[in-house]
Amino acid sequence: MGEHVGSRPTIAVIGGTGKEGSGLALRWAYCGYEVLIGSRDAERAAEKADELNQALGKPALRGMDNASAAAAADLVVLTVPYQAHQPILESIKGxxxxxxxxxxxxxxxxxAIRTVHIPEGKAAALEAQALLGPDVRVVAAFQNISHTHLKGLGDPVDSDVFMASDDDEAKHEVARLVAAIPGMRAIDIGPLANSIAAEALTPVILYINKRYKAPGAGIRITGLDA
Ligand SMILES: NC(=O)c1ccc[n+]([C@@H]2O[C@H](COP(=O)([O-])OP(=O)(O)OC[C@H]3O[C@@H](n4cnc5c(N)ncnc54)[C@H](OP(=O)(O)O)[C@@H]3O)[C@@H](O)[C@H]2O)c1
Incomplete structure (x- = not known):
């Protein structure tokens, strides 16, 4: 791992101008992480960083183009629509x-966003790992957290967060990011192949939201001690 061992990694959120990315960025910045907002447009990223800094009341975020943000960070978080997944990954691969x-x-x-769609590579995270190669440790996480819960800075998020990866140390690092947001609990769900299940849960949750008029349902695993 890099120089941030034992300290807080600088986080780049690629697609951090969007709903999910800006919500996660805000939460991590709130609890002391240095966060870089990535966008296809550096100016848009800077504007979003300004907006989030104003909400925070401190200059904890900076905006830049996606590749610059990924290069300047220790850890990279990808929050883009699936249609943009491959081209954006290619742009930050190096x-x-x-x-x-x-x-x-x-x-x-x-x-059909409330119907499970299994992509050609079985999961977006598996496709990311195949595209980026073995020197990038891909962790699939946060797919089941609605952005609606991320805006209220101090409010707890009543949800578990599934983490799938072939690298245990990387999952440990991501568990720290989960624990930084009050209410969230990290659950190790095994190898990256199990991201198929975590990703498939999201359209199911979107269906549940509509069916039961819920603003943002979440998941909890029962029967665990911690
Ligand atoms: N929203 C949620 O509650 C939620 C919950 C769990 C998981 N997710 C997942 O997280 C990812 C992002 O969701 P989101 O709701 O944050 O999406 P979003 O608001 O549409 O934002 C995504 C960001 O991706 C960037 N992007 C790059 N290429 C794009 C393209 N071709 N078309 C549109 N945007 C593009 C855009 O930033 P620039 O234009 O600045 O580059 C945009 O701000 C999705 O895969 C979604 O399924 C979302």
């Missing part, structure tokens, strides 16, 4: 080598 990449992407297929 900058992510040797790092952890947390893939939040869900392979939804609009307009």
């Amino acid at each position: 900058a992510t080598q040797g790092k952890i990449l947390v893939d939040v992407t869900v392979p939804l297929q609009p307009p």
Whole structure:
């Protein structure tokens, strides 16, 4: 791992101008992480960083283009629509080598966003690992956390977070990011192949939200001590 062992990694959120990415970025910045907002457009990233800094009341975030953000970070979080997943990964491939990449992407297929869609590579996170190569440790996580819960800075998020990866140390690092957000609990769900199940849960949750008029249902695993 890099120089941040034992300290807090600098986090780049690729697609951090969007709903999920900006919510996660805000939460991590709130609890002391240095966060870089990545965008295809550096100006848009800077504007979003300004907006989030104002909400925070401190200059904890900076905005830049996606590749620069990935290059300047210790750990990279990817929050882009599935349709943009491959091109965005190609644009940050070089900058992510040797790092952890947390893939939040869900392979939804609009307009049928409440029906499970299994992509060609079986999961977005598996496709990311195949594209980035073995020197990037991909962790699939946060796909089941609705952005609606991330805006209220101090509010607890009543949800478990599934983490799938072939690298235990990387999962340990991501568990720290989960624990930094009050209410969330990290659950190790095994190898990266199990991200298929975590990603497939999101359209199911979107269906539940509509069926029961819920603003943002979450998941909890019962029967665990911790
Ligand atoms: N929203 C949620 O509650 C939620 C929950 C769990 C998982 N997710 C997953 O997280 C990912 C992001 O979701 P989101 O709701 O944050 O999406 P979003 O608001 O649409 O934002 C995604 C960001 O991705 C960037 N992007 C790059 N290429 C793009 C393209 N071709 N078209 C549109 N945007 C593009 C955009 O940033 P720039 O234009 O600045 O580059 C945009 O701000 C998705 O895979 C989604 O399934 C979302």
